[in-house]
Amino acid sequence: AQSVTQLDSQVPVFEEAPVELRCNYSSSVSVYLFWYVQYPNQGLQLLLKYLSGSTLVKGINGFEAEFNKSQTSFHLRKPSVHISDTAEYFCAVSEDTDKLIFGTGTRLQVFP
Amino acid sequence: GAVVSQHPSRVICKSGTSVKIECRSLDFQATTMFWYRQFPKQSLMLMATSNEGSKATYEQGVEKDKFLINHASLTLSTLTVTSAHPEDSSFYICSASGGRSYGYTFGSGTRLTVV
Numbered sequence: 001a002q003s004v005t006q007l008d009s010q011v012p013v014f015e016e017a018p019v020e021l022r023c024n025y026s027s028s029v030s031v032y033l034f035w036y037v038q039y040p041n042q043g044l045q046l047l048l049k050y051l052s053g054s055t056l057v058k059g060i061n062g063f064e065a066e067f068n069k070s071q072t073s074f075h076l077r078k079p080s081v082h083i084s085d086t087a088e089y090f091c092a093v094s095e096d097t098d099k100l101i102f103g104t105g106t107r108l109q110v111f112p
Numbered sequence: 113g114a115v116v117s118q119h120p121s122r123v124i125c126k127s128g129t130s131v132k133i134e135c136r137s138l139d140f141q142a143t144t145m146f147w148y149r150q151f152p153k154q155s156l157m158l159m160a161t162s163n164e165g166s167k168a169t170y171e172q173g174v175e176k177d178k179f180l181i182n183h184a185s186l187t188l189s190t191l192t193v194t195s196a197h198p199e200d201s202s203f204y205i206c207s208a209s210g211g212r213s214y215g216y217t218f219g220s221g222t223r224l225t226v227v
Contacts, residue, residue, distance in 0.1 A: 034215075034216070036218075041203075041221065041223065042220055042221060043116075043118070043205050043218040043219050043220040043221045044156075044205070044207075044218040045218070046215065046216075046217075049215060090155065090156070098143075098144045098146075098161065098209055099146075099158065099161065100146065100158070100207070100216055101158070102155045102156045103155065104154070104155045105154070105155050107153075
């Protein structure tokens with residue numbers, strides 16, 4: 001069965017610093033991978049997704065993620081964060097069904 | 113881009129009453145819609161998957177008689193919380209998909225408070 005692990009529940013970082021949010025998944029088949037951002041009391045917004053092809057995926061707001069099949073990881077990165085990036089970030093995986101399974105989320109807190 | 117409209121955004125109801133939440137895909141046909149529940153500071157828990165014209169598939173532990181899901185058309189799914197109790201208070205989010213590779217678009221969520 002598929003599962004998603006986000007090891008860091010909270011990541012504090014200063015503005016303009018780089019950040020990496022970690023995501024690992026377990027699956028025995030090929031998967032689709034997603035990163036979503038959630039602002040308080042709102043739904044989820046898609047940052048980026050990996051379906052196939054290039055392992056480096058670029059998304060909105062300057063975020064990117066790299067799919068590493070051997071390490072079963074899909075870490076999210078941004079070279080320079082802004083205060084407005086403060087939010088909850090969810091990694092998600094879809095296996096061979098339409099179901100989307102979420103990780104537990106990482107709270108990114110950007111300090112001035 | 114794809115847009116999913118979810119209403120109401122907030123609702124307060126008395127214990128024992130029923131509440132209906134609507135989820136509409138505005139500019140695409142959603143073959144599948146999903147309903148999630150999110151507790152404070154926690155992840156999204158998938159409650160059920162619904163396909164247009166067929167019965168919803170509920171995840172283990174979700175009471176199908178309490179959380180009624182109707183997917184009458186390719187653009188509308190509704191979740192009705194029947195005989196609501198304070199423990200049903202939560203943030204409910206819907207998601208619509210036009211197919212696995214097409215992606216998933218989320219509604220803005222509904223904050224349900226049962227008093």
